[in-house]
Amino acid sequence: MKHTIEKVKSPIKPGEYFLMGDEASADGAIAAGCNFFAGYPITPASEIMVRMVHRLRETDGSFIQMEDEIGSICAMIGASWAGSKAMTATSGPGLSLMMEGLGYAAITEAPIVIVDVQRAGPATGQATRPGSGDVFQVKYGSHGDYEIIALSPWSVQEVFDLTLEAFNLAEAYRVPVFVLADESVGHLRERVIVPEEVERWNRPFASGAPPFDTDDPNGIPSMPAFGQGEHLLVTGSTHDGKGYRKTQDAATHEKLVKRLVGKIRNAADEISRCETYQTDDADILIVAYGFSARASLDAISEFRSKGVKVGLFRPVTLWPFPEKGLLETARGVKHIVVPEMNYGQVSREVERILHREITALPQVDGEGMRPGTIVDGIEQLIGRAK
Amino acid sequence: MSQSLYNHLRLNVFPTPYCPGCGHGILLGAVIRAMDDAGIDWEKTLFVSGIGCAAWIPSPHLMVDTLHTLHGRPIAYATGAKIANPDLNVIVVSGDGDLSAIGGNHLIHAARRDLGITVICANNRIYGMTGGQAAPTTPCGATTQTTPWGDEERPFDLCNLVRGAGGKFVARHTVFQIRNLIKTLSTALSTDGFSFVEALSPCPTHYGKLNKIPTLGDFQDLMKVQYIDKRRWDKLTPEDRKEKIPTGIWREE
Numbered sequence: 202m203k204h205t206i207e208k209v210k211s212p213i214k215p216g217e218y219f220l221m222g223d224e225a226s227a228d229g230a231i232a233a234g235c236n237f238f239a240g241y242p243i244t245p246a247s248e249i250m251v252r253m254v255h256r257l258r259e260t261d262g263s264f265i266q267m268e269d270e271i272g273s274i275c276a277m278i279g280a281s282w283a284g285s286k287a288m289t290a291t292s293g294p295g296l297s298l299m300m301e302g303l304g305y306a307a308i309t310e311a312p313i314v315i316v317d318v319q320r321a322g323p324a325t326g327q328a329t330r331p332g333s334g335d336v337f338q339v340k341y342g343s344h345g346d347y348e349i350i351a352l353s354p355w356s357v358q359e360v361f362d363l364t365l366e367a368f369n370l371a372e373a374y375r376v377p378v379f380v381l382a383d384e385s386v387g388h389l390r391e392r393v394i395v396p397e398e399v400e401r402w403n404r405p406f407a408s409g410a411p412p413f414d415t416d417d418p419n420g421i422p423s424m425p426a427f428g429q430g431e432h433l434l435v436t437g438s439t440h441d442g443k444g445y446r447k448t449q450d451a452a453t454h455e456k457l458v459k460r461l462v463g464k465i466r467n468a469a470d471e472i473s474r475c476e477t478y479q480t481d482d483a484d485i486l487i488v489a490y491g492f493s494a495r496a497s498l499d500a501i502s503e504f505r506s507k508g509v510k511v512g513l514f515r516p517v518t519l520w521p522f523p524e525k526g527l528l529e530t531a532r533g534v535k536h537i538v539v540p541e542m543n544y545g546q547v548s549r550e551v552e553r554i555l556h557r558e559i560t561a562l563p564q565v566d567g568e569g570m571r572p573g574t575i576v577d578g579i580e581q582l583i584g585r586a587k
Numbered sequence: 588m589s590q591s592l593y594n595h596l597r598l599n600v601f602p603t604p605y606c607p608g609c610g611h612g613i614l615l616g617a618v619i620r621a622m623d624d625a626g627i628d629w630e631k632t633l634f635v636s637g638i639g640c641a642a643w644i645p646s647p648h649l650m651v652d653t654l655h656t657l658h659g660r661p662i663a664y665a666t667g668a669k670i671a672n673p674d675l676n677v678i679v680v681s682g683d684g685d686l687s688a689i690g691g692n693h694l695i696h697a698a699r700r701d702l703g704i705t706v707i708c709a710n711n712r713i714y715g716m717t718g719g720q721a722a723p724t725t726p727c728g729a730t731t732q733t734t735p736w737g738d739e740e741r742p743f744d745l746c747n748l749v750r751g752a753g754g755k756f757v758a759r760h761t762v763f764q765i766r767n768l769i770k771t772l773s774t775a776l777s778t779d780g781f782s783f784v785e786a787l788s789p790c791p792t793h794y795g796k797l798n799k800i801p802t803l804g805d806f807q808d809l810m811k812v813q814y815i816d817k818r819r820w821d822k823l824t825p826e827d828r829k830e831k832i833p834t835g836i837w838r839e840e
Contacts, residue, residue: 236671237667237670237671239666239667263671265666265667267663267666267696268692268696269692271663272660272666272692272693272696275656275657275660275663275664275667276664276667276670278664278667279635279654279663279664279665279666279667279668279669279671280668280670280671281667282654283633283671283672283675284671284672285671285672287667287671301657302657302660305656305657426672427652427668427672427675428630428631428633428675430630432650432651432652433653433654434647434653434655435653435654435655436653436655437655437656437657438655444647445600445647446647446655
């Protein structure tokens with residue numbers, strides 16, 4: 202089924218702001234119509250929760266500080282099924298605790314938004330330092346087959362925009378959506394423009410339609426809420442279209458998994474987004490996202506001033522990955538480098554998509570990506586090529 | 588079965604999956620009668636459960652909104668649903684392992700918050716669905732698959748736990764004391780604030796088989812000796828209390 206679209210006046214006063222990334226995420230959520238937040242304090246994401254306390258009071262929404270992150274994601278799913286647009290914000294250790302709940306949200310097709318302000322891991326790691334180590338966890342961290350959507354902001358403005366978009370995508374596809382920010386952008390202060398009007402997407406609903414199956418080829422069923430008299434059966438076990446548990450039936454399980462995965466994979470071109478900078482004549486292509494993409498711009502101007510043609514491919518959606526865009530941009534390029542604030546995650550995805558040798562430039566010192574890391578990496582590559 | 592019971596059941600899923608002698612079916616009937624006695628609007632009611640035998644009491648048997656959640660987490664889900672829509676009557680039905688082991692943190696925090704929900708714990712003192720392992724409620728000395736030489740740990744007294752955490756209405760009955768159980772459930776459902784009812788439910792298949800209580804009749808006989816009214820229990824000496832299990836009301840505000 203198809204979601205509905207409404208245009209509303211922004212509940213956040215339109216205009217120009219100077220905001221921290223975390224604050225912009227909260228404001229983007231409110232603009233999207235978020236009316237429920239459950240969270241647990243964690244560096245470097247706590248500022249989102251703190252701002253949501255105030256914003257939800259202003260907009261008559263609900264806020265709860267839960268006893269842990271497991272509680273947060275479960276409360277959020279309960280609220281989503283009660284009809285709310287629900288959100289939480291966390292970082293690595295909290296995200297790890299949420300993994301079972303993520304699978305539950307995926308199998309019950311509950312729209313939820315998780316803002317993950319990534320920090321250096323594993324475990325407690327460096328709580329105040331940035332990282333991009335959760336890219337694979339959001340996609341593969343919960344057991345079984347499922348799909349999610351993950352967005353990667355590189356500026357404070359984009360934290361606002363993508364948090365808003367995360368809610369819209371969650372509602373339209375009935376799927377968990379991540380905003381994969383990191384400490385660098387979460388604690389960065391920049392100019393943010395809040396628009397006069399925002400577009401909100403709302404989950405599809407038709408009274409009496411099965412909540413877990415549809416004839417629509419898009420694979421997205423109607424989503425009722427508790428208290429509407431639909432006598433809902435919501436379960437994390439394998440279920441048929443009406444929600445009845447079918448824990449032994451092979452055909453039901455296969456049909457459900459294929460639809461859960463298919464509704465996102467089949468719409469990958471619709472959902473995925475990328476941007477390119479100076480790629481038309483590029484011999485060397487940097488594939489970078491989030492804060493690493495910003496550092497890439499510096500490296501590009503340094504090389505361009507020396508006559509070396511370097512360009513940037515920036516995935517805005519990490520999941521689904523903008524495969525078509527990458528394939529097109531990488532055509533004819535001599536070298537591909539992938540700088541990231543982890544020991545190689547997106548680099549593997551790029552390798553998989555392009556079926557060719559690429560150069561990963563991991564920076565795992567708990568610092569924001571330095572242009573120098575990228576410059577050094579590319580210079581070595583050029584040196585080797587000579 | 589009275590017509591009223593039929594109205595609230597999904598008859599297409601019967602018979603229940605419960606083993607012979609299991610008390611959970613009695614609790615299912617008691618919950619329906621208590622809902623009607625308390626005058627709760629079924630259409631504005633959400634039943635939430637976790638994982639385990641007891642979690643299947645509401646889902647899918649009850650013709651009402653149900654949310655069958657992750658192991659240990661029904662109270663966390665219920666918290667979100669209740670806060671998102673305070674008009675919903677939110678009732679959690681789950682087992683002792685689900686609510687007090689893996690989910691123990693959510694139980695005490697919901698009680699502390701005085702969240703306006705009712706939690707009904709079907710306590711069979713063992714993990715039934717996985718074949719009979721020890722629970723935090725398994726009595727000292729009892730035999731289970733994971734305590735073949737007798738459980739050396741002390742069990743939780745769930746009512747004391749929830750009362751300590753701040754529950755407004757806290758009570759315990761066995762499924763054999765059906766009138767008391769229905770009345771207690773009805774009071775819990777009418778409570779403004781966090782209410783908790785522990786329903787002791789026999790598990791002849793797993794608990795009984797390993798502890799020489801193989802039939803429902805044997806459980807009933809044991810109950811007559813073991814369970815006493817809490818007001819009487821309060822007056823007993825610590826020595827006399829050892830073999831007894833009090834039932835009744837721990838707190839009513």
